[in-house]
Amino acid sequence: MDYRYPIGKYEPQSYSDLQKKEWLTDIESLPIRLQEALEGLSLEQLETPYRDGGWTLIQLVHHIADSHMNSYIRFKLGLTEENPTIKPYEEKEWAELADIDSVPISVSVSLIVALHHRWIETIKGLTLEQWQRTVMHPEHGKQMTLWFLLGMYAWHGKHHVAHITALRKRNNW
Numbered sequence: 001m002d003y004r005y006p007i008g009k010y011e012p013q014s015y016s017d018l019q020k021k022e023w024l025t026d027i028e029s030l031p032i033r034l035q036e037a038l039e040g041l042s043l044e045q046l047e048t049p050y051r052d053g054g055w056t057l058i059q060l061v062h063h064i065a066d067s068h069m070n071s072y073i074r075f076k077l078g079l080t081e082e083n084p085t086i087k088p089y090e091e092k093e094w095a096e097l098a099d100i101d102s103v104p105i106s107v108s109v110s111l112i113v114a115l116h117h118r119w120i121e122t123i124k125g126l127t128l129e130q131w132q133r134t135v136m137h138p139e140h141g142k143q144m145t146l147w148f149l150l151g152m153y154a155w156h157g158k159h160h161v162a163h164i165t166a167l168r169k170r171n172n173w
Helices: 017-038 057-080 098-102 105-123 146-170
Strands: 134-137 142-145
Touching (some): 142 146
């Protein structure tokens, strides 16, 4: 198994109502799946990297909150502006900031619960035309549709939960 990509890399999919339902369910259910994956872990276990050279589980949980806050804003910008340029961020540097060690992961988990509730309410009723709205990602130099972003962030949540569950399985936690 490739510990970096336990569920494989994101593969964009064409629009379909079935795919939309699956991805929306993935976004909506991430908070519960994350809480279940973290249940019962000790501080020592949370301080364990999910792979050699990887983030600790603490960093990983805070990263999910950081990443999905950015995604929520990207969706809002994409829905309210014409092809806005989104702001990239240095996720590796964010994972080293002081709040990562000083703020309990329960704060980020609570944030993810609230954020995903708002996010789903914002996007669950979008039309096909709205899913085709775009944002410009300056690092990649390309437009991305909201549909592409939905799939990417549905994958992102499952990807990081799989990091946690794979580590638990390997270590018999």
